[in-house]
Amino acid sequence: MTADLNRIRxxxxxxxIDHGKSTLADRLIQTTGGLAAREMSEQVLDNMDIEKERGITIKAxxxxxxxxxxxxxxxxxxxxDTPGHVDFAYEVSRSLAACxxxxxVVDAAQGVEAQTLANxxxxxxxxxxxxxxxxxxxLPSAEPEKVKKEIExxxxxxxxxxVLASAKSGIGITEVLEAIVKRIPPPKGDATKPLKAMLVDSWYDPYLGVVILIRVIDGSIRKGxxxxxxxADSVHLVDRVGAFRPKIEQFAELGPGEVGFITAQIKEVAQARVGDTITDAKRPANEPLPGFKEVQPVVFCGLFPTDAADFEKLRDSIAKLxxxxxxxxxxxxxxxxxxxxFRCGFLGLLHLEIIQERLSREYDLDLITTAPSVVYHIAMRDGSTRELHNPADMPDPSSILQIDEPWIEATIYVPDEYLGSILKLCQDRRGIQKNLTYVGGRAQVVYELPLNEVVFDFYDRLKSISxxxxxxxxxxxxxxxxxLVKMSIMVNSEAVDALSMIxxxxxxxxxxxxxxxxxKDLIPRHLFKIPIQAAIGGKVIARETIAALRKDVTAKCYGGDATRKRKLLEKQKEGKKRMRQYGNVDIPQEAFIAALRMGDDN
Incomplete structure (x- = not known):
């Protein structure tokens, strides 16, 4: 029996981040009796350790x-419960489309923030x-009236x-529930029409296979x-229909306006793409729901195991993730x-960080991450175009007509006293200022920036400056x-591909x-001089030299003619020259890790 449309919200x-979203969700679950007091835990809906530690929501x-x-x-x-971070903006848009x-929710002490605005x-x-x-x-520093004015x-x-509330203390929770019932309209839908449901999210469960979160728009979905x-143009048989309360509860069917889950013996999440439209195979809907798009990776970087023997383990772990x-x-x-x-593509920097952290935590891997790069569009002289994900694959500059790089529009909220430093940071990163307005004691700056300049360490710099x-x-x-140009780093006249960047x-x-x-600081000294050069094509633009370790060959010379000493030194010089020609420079893994983590803090 499906629920009455007018009674669904x-x-x-x-x-x-950190304005109390997960805590409010906990209180709503507790107040409506979704879980008994002994079953409650902090942040019930955040089921990954990283989500709980960082106070962020990653999966809807x-x-x-x-x-x-x-x-x-x-x-x-x-x-x-949707992710708040910009990297997951598409998933957020699908979750919102289902409501x-x-x-x-705005923190009474902090006021409106940039991420809140976007969503x-x-x-x-x-x-x-x-x-x-x-x-x-x-909170002692709470200013609800000021925050109300900011929202307006x-x-x-x-x-x-x-509604004035405190999720932690349980103040105003009933008022929140009443406001949901009174102010949010019921869904619309027609049970007689062919099935049309939106795929809101999907994840892999080792026991059930792929679990698909859906919102039924028209018609109904039943077991069998x-x-x-x-x-995706694929047909599946539904073997389970239900909802989370937050424990799994199975139903015979889900009707219009209802949100729940289905399983259909699907083995891979890639087959159940967020935003897809689900319909009846025998009586399909005329057209899909609007808004579906393929999610495209924005940031790329290489992931390498510190110990080469861990490569197979890394392959299995990435496949499981x-x-x-x-x-x-x-x-x-x-x-x-x-x-x-592996060369991996991510939705953004937070996504990259989360995947990296999950690999090292859940699968106990030690990883080296190469410098993140973005997707460039290259127009070739022969009229063709190609996408460049890895700086090492850059074609010969003489065959390139132009290179296009991705740009972003950034909205930054910052207290007045840090505004000057933030503007300088954006100018240094080739930013174009679009807007600057004041709200209360804070400035809202809108900048257009090249994504290439943001993926390194822009966010960290922004946080440390402010x-x-x-x-x-x-x-x-x-x-x-x-x-744009490709810059190669050469050690002893050999290009190090992992350090090349655009x-x-x-x-x-x-x-x-x-x-x-x-x-120069990271590579240990050898018995011969090592030049370290940064080059664009054949032109060297910067150089440092690591001095050779000096072995005292004249130590065994006592007295005698000065020519004896000179002869030994000349011989040493010849040996060093030959050594430099054939000698391999051993770059320790720590040097790579330190150089690649650095971004550019100049």
Whole structure:
């Protein structure tokens, strides 16, 4: 028996990192009796260790709550807990498309942040009813009235009836539930039409196979039904239908407006793509739901095991992770310096960091990560175009007509006193200022920046300059032509492929000099002189020399003619020259790790 449409409320929670989203979700589950007190844990819906430690949500989760409102009627509340970070913007947009409303959670002490803004605007585009919730009102530094004014000034939402709450202390939770019932509209849908459901998310479960999170728009989905994925063009048999309360509960069917999960003996997450439309195989819908797009990796880097013997383990681990996260891609690559590894594509820097951390934690791997690079579009002189993911694959410069690099529009919120340093950072990274406005004691800066300049260490620099007070959000705005060159680092006249990078010509010299100085400190001295050079094509733009270790060959010479000493020194000189020609420079792994982690802190 499916629920009555008028008694269903589908909503998500929008919040910046650490504004109390997961804690509020915990309280809603507890208050509606989703879990008994002894089953509760902190951040129930964040089931990865990394999510709990960092206070971020990586995978969308959903929970179905039963609530008896003050009008005496029973309602079904479907809470979609979405990721907040910009790297997962597409998944957020699909989760929001499955809802009719949203709770906008803002910290009473910190006010509106950049990430909150990006997701609120997405929510407004979906015509959602947005209920402002001002959280953490019991903090000594809380200023709810000021935050209400910020919500009205920045977002343009009426915050006069915002719910004041403290998720940690349990203040205002009933008011939040009442606001959901009264202010968020029920879903629309027609049970007689052919099945149309949106695939909101999917993940791999070792016992059930791929679990698919869906929101039914029209029709209904039952156990034993043959369904078709419209974008993937594949047919599957449903073997389980249910919802999370937050424990798994199986149902006979899900009707219009309902959110739940299905399993259909699918082995790979890649087959169940976020945003796909699910319909009945025998009586399909006429057209799919709008908004589906293939998720494209934005940032690429190489992952290599520190110990070459771990390569097979790394291959298995990446394949297992891919089962659970279809949004990152990988292919094998070899490097003269680092051996066998994988070239991986990610949605952004946080995504890269999370995958790297999960590999080292969950699979106990020690990894070297090459410098992250972005996707460049290269127009060749013969009229063809190609995509460049790895700087080492750059074609001959004489055959290139132009190189286009991806650009982003970044919104930065920063307290007034740090504004000057932030503007300088953006200017140094070739940024174009678009807008600068003031809200309260904070500035909102909008900049257009090349993604290449952001993937290194922009976020870390931003946080250190502003002592952690700046918040940053971005979206891609397409590719633009740039004066870009490939810079190679040569050690003893041999190019080290793992250290090559694509840089803007104006910054090549500074970046090259910095890299050479860094390598000089990291490579141990040998018995012969080692030149370290940064070069663009055949032109050397920076050089450092590691002095040779001197062996005292004249120590055994007592007295006698000075020519004896000179003869020995000449002989040594010849030997060093020959050694330099045939000698191999051993670059320790630590040197690679340190050089590649550095980004550019000049």
């Amino acid at each position: 589908n909503f998500s929670i929008i919040a910046h 989760q959903t929970v179905r709550l039963d609530y008896r409102a003050s009008d005496g009627l029973d309602y079904v509340l479907n809470l979609m 009719e409303g949203a709770l906008l 609120v605007y997405q929510s407004i585009e979906h015509d959602h009813e947005i209920v402002p919730v001002i959280n953490k009102i019991d 000034d920045i977002i343009g939402l009426d915050a006069s009836n915002a 039904q043959q369904i078709k994925f419209m974008a 891919r089962l659970n996260d279809a949004s990152f891609s990988f292919e094998m690559e070899t490097s003269a310096a680092l051996g066998f590894g 002592r952690g007070y700046a918040s940053f959000d971005y979206h891609q705005i397409g590719h633009r032509e740039g004066d 840089v803007h010509r104006s910054q090549a010299e500074a970046r090259g000099r910095h890299m050479c100085e860094r390598m």
